Amino acid sequence: MFHPALHDFPGIVKNIYSNLIRRSGDSGRLALITILETIGSVPQVQGASALFTDAGLIAGTLGGGILEADATGRAAEAIRRCASAVYAIDLNAGIASKEEAICGGTARLLIDACPDLNIEVFKAMERSIRDGRPGVLVTSIAGETSPAIERKWYDKASGKYQREINACMDEKKCLFTEKSGMPARFFEPVFPLPPLIIAGAGHIGKAVAHLASLLDFEVSVIDDRAEYANPGNIPDAEYWIVDNIGAAMMKASKSSDTYIVIVTRGHKDDAEGLRACLDADVAYIGMIGSKRKISLMREEFISKGWANESQFDRIHAPIGLDIGSKTIQEIAVSICAQLVQVRHQRQHLRKSPSVTAIILGAGESSRMGKPKLLLPFGDTTMIGTVIGNVLASSAEKVIVVLGSNYEDHRLAIKDYPVEIVNNSRYREGMFSSVKCGLKAVSGAADAVMVLLADQPMIGAGEMDKLIESYRDSEKKIIIATHGNKRGHPVLIGSKYIHEIVGYPMQGSLRDILQNHPEDICEVQTDNAAILRDIDTEADYQEELKQHHKHD
Template sequence: MQSLDYRVIEQAVEWLASDRTVWLCTVLSTFGSSPREPGSMMVAASDGEHLGSLSGGCVEDDFLERVTNGEYLLPTVVVRYGDPADGQENSRISLPCGGILDVLVERLSPQPESIDHLELVKAALAGKGDQTRHVRLADGTHWLEKGAPIGPRVVRDNAEDRVEIRVGPVARLILAGYSTVAEACATFAVSLGYEVVLCDPREEVTRGLAMPEGVEFVPLLPSLYIASDGACGASTAVVAVTHDPRIDDLAMMAAVKTGASYIGVMGSMRTSGARAERLRRTGGLSEAEIARIHMPIGLDIGSKTPAEIALSIMADIVRVRRGKHHVRIDTDTLQP
């Protein structure tokens, strides 16, 4: 299933190809409470037909009313919602919990250049390579450059009067084997918008298994799935939390041969040291490959329960995806 942002761009291309002008909206920044993160998109036509969302309600209604009334005729405009004092094209909408939302609105006419540009954006969202989309605010000029799979989704360059929007495939989590921690990770990941795949060939473990809605179950040895074509990309995290070396070690050996942006396995510092030695001796992994593996996995938040451990794991995955640096702390809190 394609991401919502992919479907937004796909719809924009269809409308442009049908000789319809579209307004492409992108969340630039949020302050306080906001249900949609920077980089989220919505597209609308002049009759109010639309796809996607910016806030989940009131913002969309206000924006669509303005579009159908003939506003937003400039190539680009930045709209601020939730702040009565500031912001270009200030809105009359107040957000819940005092939140503030900045939205880039681009008016795209049905020209081949606009269609070609969005086709490239659509390809990036489909997994054909991460891109950075540049939009000059003064005149709406836009172009693409090769981007990175991690880091902030939106950067506003005030000196150049432009925004940079990272576009790429939806984040993916591969869980190598079932455990209560893996199940909790899956629940968190689905709520964060991740595509989640759980691999486990052990029928005695997965018999009668009921995973959270939105999780794909593959009854296959995780290492085989991880190594298969198209399974792992730059937006993929691979996590092993079974405490079974036959599952976890093989998964790590396969994952380091892929472009996955996050690879982690659960265990204490002592068990992690023993695993690293096994991976060197038996798996033949290089020091550079072992250094790619987060072990012990997760942030040090004093985790004890499966849910707390899963929280620390997903927090670390998000940290890496957002390009935030972290000094790993020696901790034995994640015990087998």
């Protein structure tokens, strides 16, 4: 039967850890083996894991063959001795060898003989993924012989692991680090599976659901026939929706990571399913049909105003890679191959936004009693440090807004690769400088990042964290926070530039933000300095003291 809640499609966890959670508490002991690092050619990738009992493999894979056979014996021994281990295996045997692997590489692996000790961490990870929040599982390994293993789950970059976590999330790759005298650490990014909605639960839909499940898609099937859309007929799906094709597709939750395959039993249902998702911002839409059928549907959709040419032409139709497929199974392979192809292309083509940084430095320094931006800080001046930090970030362009003591400040920063603008109305307050800086932003910018010139304590890491959040979020206003308080920088989508420039001068940037609470994403940072600026001599001396502590 149709279940309305299924239209929400919550995140699914289908990895070795969810298998471990389900088996936790069983009478038999388990060992979890993970590939920590590889050199050269090996049968599986870094991060591949497998779960073993003393009788052998029960879930996951290390690539099979000699590597997995060797791991099976080591797992049984680790379970018997209740002792974890780190070990390496050489796969560089000669071609004549019958017993050794000849892949040409080496692998280093971790045997966790007591994975239940970290079961609460795995459960926290599962809850996070089900809520649609990706993160990184950090495993600390102290020693190689019977090492102590500690795991932690981070659903956002924080603390001393911020750089490693950001790198893992950005590249979607594992990271293994070792430092003398410190535990080794393994960083493993975990993401919700991309949703795949299959319209049509016939033979092709069933075959696609099976393959797509093996390829790590979260599969939902829509059909108006209860005898087709059910767990008995399509056991590889996560959700089965019995409803009119068009109505169900319209109700289904969709995101930029959603993939849609339309393989219903007829032209009418195909058309209804396509109309219901054509406007959606999704990763992929594919529809089955001959070239003649697709051509006729394209003509119909355009002539009736259901789609324009560019909308229809983004559809993968006829669906699937051209591999000369004839049978149902071959067609399913061609469709799933195209899904994987698009998924990899999207991962490689993820583009960082073009961000212009605006540094506000036009104030009179009235509380300091002298031009504070020219005071020494670090290896240069206060404003020089701020500019250097911004230039070290991924911001593409830097605009510095000056006003009071304009010429002195201009001469101090003239050798930096920045654009300097003069706010002649600086006495009217900070908002006048925001407006002045925005007027200098080119139309190519996706977003602007507003910074204060008297916050040299904020590094490139905090700035890049905002930029990455802007890239990954659908929100267009990104604000740095510490605790429950908002600070600087603030990153604002270019769509708001016109509104800000036209806002009354007696207003403030805060007014603009309060007008769009639904479009705000707060990004937590461990740096409390985002809440502070340097206004007085006491502030300056305190920040110098803090700066020297961290040098």
